[in-house]
Amino acid sequence: MTGFAAAAGALSVEAVGVSMRFGDVVALDDVSVRVEAGTMHALLGENGAGKSTFVKCLMGFHRMTAGQIVVGSREVDVRDPRAAHAHGLGMVYQHFTLVPSLSGAENMVISRERVPTVIDWQAERAALARFVDTMPFTAPLDVPVQRLAAGERQKLEILKQLYLGRRFLILDEPTSVLTPGEADELLGTLRDLTRSGRLTVLMITHKLREVSAFAHVVSVLRQGRHVGTGRVADLDHGSMAAMMIGEKTVRAGTERGNAVGSVGLRVQDLRTPDRTGRKEIVIDSLSVRSGEIVGIAGISGNGQTELMEVLTGQRRPQSGGIRIDGRSYVPSRAAVHATGVRCLPEEPLRNACASRMSLAENLAFRTFDRTVDGRRRFWLDRPALRSRARDLAARFRIHAASVEHPMASLSGGNVQRAVLARELTGTIRVLIVANPCFGLDFAAVAEVRSRILTVRNSGAAVLLISEDLDEILELADRILVMSEGRIVHETARACADAAVIGRHMAGRP
Amino acid sequence: MASMPDVDLWGVPLAMLGGAIRVSTPFLFVSLGECLTERAGRVNLGLEGTLVLGAMTGYGAAYETGSAWLGVGAAALAGTLFGAVHGVVCRLPRVNDIATGIALMLLGIGLAFFFGKPYIQPVAPDLPAIPFGWWSESPQVRTALNVNVLFLAGCALAVALAWMFRATRIGLTIRVVGDSSDAARAMGVRTHTVRLLATAAGGALAGVGGAYLSLYYPGSWNEGISSGQGLMAVALVIFARWNPVRCLGAALLFGGAGALGPALQSVGITQGYHLFYAAPYVLTLGLLVATSSPTRALAGAPGELSISR
Ligand SMILES: Nc1ncnc2c1ncn2[C@@H]1O[C@H](COP(=O)(O)OP(=O)(O)OP(=O)(O)O)[C@@H](O)[C@H]1O
Ligand SMILES: [Mg+2]
Numbered sequence: 001m002t003g004f005a006a007a008a009g010a011l012s013v014e015a016v017g018v019s020m021r022f023g024d025v026v027a028l029d030d031v032s033v034r035v036e037a038g039t040m041h042a043l044l045g046e047n048g049a050g051k052s053t054f055v056k057c058l059m060g061f062h063r064m065t066a067g068q069i070v071v072g073s074r075e076v077d078v079r080d081p082r083a084a085h086a087h088g089l090g091m092v093y094q095h096f097t098l099v100p101s102l103s104g105a106e107n108m109v110i111s112r113e114r115v116p117t118v119i120d121w122q123a124e125r126a127a128l129a130r131f132v133d134t135m136p137f138t139a140p141l142d143v144p145v146q147r148l149a150a151g152e153r154q155k156l157e158i159l160k161q162l163y164l165g166r167r168f169l170i171l172d173e174p175t176s177v178l179t180p181g182e183a184d185e186l187l188g189t190l191r192d193l194t195r196s197g198r199l200t201v202l203m204i205t206h207k208l209r210e211v212s213a214f215a216h217v218v219s220v221l222r223q224g225r226h227v228g229t230g231r232v233a234d235l236d237h238g239s240m241a242a243m244m245i246g247e248k249t250v251r252a253g254t255e256r257g258n259a260v261g262s263v264g265l266r267v268q269d270l271r272t273p274d275r276t277g278r279k280e281i282v283i284d285s286l287s288v289r290s291g292e293i294v295g296i297a298g299i300s301g302n303g304q305t306e307l308m309e310v311l312t313g314q315r316r317p318q319s320g321g322i323r324i325d326g327r328s329y330v331p332s333r334a335a336v337h338a339t340g341v342r343c344l345p346e347e348p349l350r351n352a353c354a355s356r357m358s359l360a361e362n363l364a365f366r367t368f369d370r371t372v373d374g375r376r377r378f379w380l381d382r383p384a385l386r387s388r389a390r391d392l393a394a395r396f397r398i399h400a401a402s403v404e405h406p407m408a409s410l411s412g413g414n415v416q417r418a419v420l421a422r423e424l425t426g427t428i429r430v431l432i433v434a435n436p437c438f439g440l441d442f443a444a445v446a447e448v449r450s451r452i453l454t455v456r457n458s459g460a461a462v463l464l465i466s467e468d469l470d471e472i473l474e475l476a477d478r479i480l481v482m483s484e485g486r487i488v489h490e491t492a493r494a495c496a497d498a499a500v501i502g503r504h505m506a507g508r509p
Numbered sequence: 510m511a512s513m514p515d516v517d518l519w520g521v522p523l524a525m526l527g528g529a530i531r532v533s534t535p536f537l538f539v540s541l542g543e544c545l546t547e548r549a550g551r552v553n554l555g556l557e558g559t560l561v562l563g564a565m566t567g568y569g570a571a572y573e574t575g576s577a578w579l580g581v582g583a584a585a586l587a588g589t590l591f592g593a594v595h596g597v598v599c600r601l602p603r604v605n606d607i608a609t610g611i612a613l614m615l616l617g618i619g620l621a622f623f624f625g626k627p628y629i630q631p632v633a634p635d636l637p638a639i640p641f642g643w644w645s646e647s648p649q650v651r652t653a654l655n656v657n658v659l660f661l662a663g664c665a666l667a668v669a670l671a672w673m674f675r676a677t678r679i680g681l682t683i684r685v686v687g688d689s690s691d692a693a694r695a696m697g698v699r700t701h702t703v704r705l706l707a708t709a710a711g712g713a714l715a716g717v718g719g720a721y722l723s724l725y726y727p728g729s730w731n732e733g734i735s736s737g738q739g740l741m742a743v744a745l746v747i748f749a750r751w752n753p754v755r756c757l758g759a760a761l762l763f764g765g766a767g768a769l770g771p772a773l774q775s776v777g778i779t780q781g782y783h784l785f786y787a788a789p790y791v792l793t794l795g796l797l798v799a800t801s802s803p804t805r806a807l808a809g810a811p812g813e814l815s816i817s818r
Contacts, residue, residue, distance in 0.1 A: 059695075061694070061695065080694075080697055081694065081695055081696065081697040082696075082697025083697075085697055091695075093695060097692065097695075098692060099684070099685045099688045099689050099692045099693075100688055100689060100812055101684065101688045101809070101811070101812065102681070102684060102685065102688065106681060106684075109681070110678070110681040110682065110685060110696070111696055115678040115681070116678065117677060117678050117679075118676060118677050118678075119676045119677060119678065119681070120676075121675075121676060
């Protein structure tokens with residue numbers, strides 16, 4: 001079977017009384033949701049509400065503590081993902097997806113139900129090319145996945161699921177790494193497939209706009225409980241939001257002060273090869289003044305990752321360098337401490353955390369070797385470290401079973417909050433953030449953006465690299481566009497035009 | 510020197526070529542075994558022990574049965590068992606594969622010494638070699654081109670493994686498991702089983718490498734039979750970037766370096782040749798320093814390997 005064409009039609013899936021416990025953490029409590037065949041069903045909920053856990057139970061990735069799964073009209077036992085696949089269920093996970101060292105083509109072929117003992121690559125390539133031709137979008141198939149940008153990987157992942165002929169497809173925040181245009185195209189395609197009765201889609205998202213534009217039915221989880229299901233046509237954003245957060249209030253936006261100071265961050269004559277080693281990133285001059293947010297817009301894979309890696313010290317540039325407050329800066333722990341540079345890189349679990357160390361330890365990475373008054377210390381003060389972590393977790397609303405749990409057990413949004421909590425405390429001169437709201441629920445998005453504005457107002461230079469143009473337009477004082485490894489466009493906030501910026505992003509000025 | 514006979518000038522490279530082929534075979538088998546194991550995401554430092562155990566078992570079995578090939582089979586079997594033990598122990602929670610490997614290395618050597626005592630004196634049959642040098646008059650050429658069947662089998666195996674990793678289901682599955690056990694789990698692959706089998710198969714190859722030592726070159730069983738080939742093979746795999754065909758090249762290189770000392774000695778250089786016996790070790794160290802970099806991770810390292818995590 002070579003996938004797509006062989007799919008026999010959409011499936012309905014029903015979860016009855018699903019509960020999931022991790023040790024003494026109750027992640028899901030008696031959740032019953034029915035997803036009708038041939039619909040696009042959205043699953044909403046705050047960070048840590050249990051959405052990912054719920055769909056992982058459907059897929060047999062977690063063994064649920066209690067409950068049943070009904071596929072079509074039969075109750076089935078999904079022991080493991082393989083069993084789920086055999087029933088036609090497929091999923092794009094939030095964190096781990098493709099095998100990094102395998103190429104796209106290898107990833108797709110090896111995931112098939114039946115892989116021939118000997119693979120005829122010529123024939124497979126041809127078949128893949130034919131398949132991709134029928135799809136509305138494509139992704140590089142011959143490059144190892146680790147060299148692809150997040151957006152390309154996501155597309156490849158969805159291509160893979162369609163190639164495998166899934167009849168019930170679960171997507172965990174599929175559009176967080178796509179541009180709005182790409183997201184609309186993708187979701188539009190998926191909705192057409194559901195309409196034609198070939199596919200059922202269960203999609204986790206934080207973007208209410210996508211829910212109302214593309215989904216037919218929406219279900220909401222709150223703190224591990226199912227709080228309601230309804231037709232999207234009958235609900236507006238307000239009522240969906242109210243179902244998600246209950247009685248809480250969303251933090252109001254922060255005013256923007258305007259006292260722009262001297263240049264805090266300057267990048268000069270920077271040259272570095274990109275991930276593939278074929279193209280070059282060239283940034284002649286980029287400066288951010290204190291009290292200013294400079295936003296870099298661009299489609300993923302145009303050099304933002306590499307720029308960020310240079311700024312965080314993960315990549316040594318071929319030439320050129322960084323200046324902080326006029327002084328040359330080479331990222332190191334000592335230099336970071338002396339200058340007050342803070343970073344939130346993309347994919348924080350991989351780039352800014354030690355995933356097997358505890359939340360408390362991860363929160364202390366900037367401070368564990370200093371006393372309160374800034375002197376170096378030799379012995380760790382574990383109780384202080386824990387109480388500080390509890391304090392930060394409360395202030396930034398990080399939901400975790402305890403601060404002693406490993407970082408990897410936190411939900412996607414909570415990882416993001418934890419890194420923000422670490423980076424946004426202390427004195428900040430320069431803040432460098434990439435996609436800060438990736439995977440956050442709308443309440444958290446408002447909160448994070450207002451915190452970034454607060455940092456700006458307190459006189460820090462803020463560089464915001466984001467694939468979300470709306471975010472840039474909302475936050476940035478000055479907007480740059482990055483395309484093909486270069487800065488191709490600059491405009492002030494006052495005269496920013498989304499259409500012009502979009503054209504530059506697409507490389508068609 | 511004018512008085513030196515002509516053939517001696519050719520002697521060193523010829524002896525080195527022959528020596529490289531002879532000495533590299535155990536390197537080749539152990540490194541292919543380690544390559545297979547590491548591609549599945551596990552390190553087996555115990556292959557040195559497996560090598561010595563294989564040498565003893567192979568020699569003993571060949572002596573008892575009178576057939577060198579049955580000896581090779583027995584060595585492979587012993588290697589499989591030893592690899593499987595490593596695989597099973599590593600499955601237990603909170604077990605570190607490096608520590609287990611070192612323990613098994615010592616255990617393997619100990620077992621081989623213990624059970625091998627009675628086989629130090631007797632003479633077992635040798636493995637056959639193919640005389641590719643039949644056309645030549647010169648005895649040096651004939652010795653150099655006397656190639657053991659196992660070496661040829663090892664070359665074929667290296668190519669076969671490379672092909673397996675690229676174009677077979679088993680090969681791709683091993684790579685998936687070695688690179689991301691989360692992705693493998695999401696795919697429904699049973700990672701533990703795949704690792705166990707790969708570790709056992711890797712052990713079998715190391716066992717065959719050991720049989721070569723005792724049944725062909727040097728061709729007898731004694732307690733000093735291995736000079737750390739099993740450990741150097743681990744370094745060799747890293748140098749070869751986990752690529753079986755490059756393992757072949759690296760094994761030949763190490764073999765050539767190992768043959769330098771004996772080659773110099775064979776043409777009558779008597780001073781300082783001892784130093785050249787150290788060549789493989791110096792080469793190991795030099796290559797590892799030269800090929801590692803402080804700025805980037807090892808290219809091609811399987812993601813699940815405990816040395817690269
Ligand atoms: N392996 C685990 N061990 C312990 N606790 C876990 C584990 N996985 C998830 N949890 C906990 O279960 C709860 C629900 O997590 P889940 O990942 O399902 O949230 P989510 O709704 O997907 O959130 P987000 O929008 O942030 O991705 C969280 O409190 C989380 O800490
Ligand atoms: Mg989630």
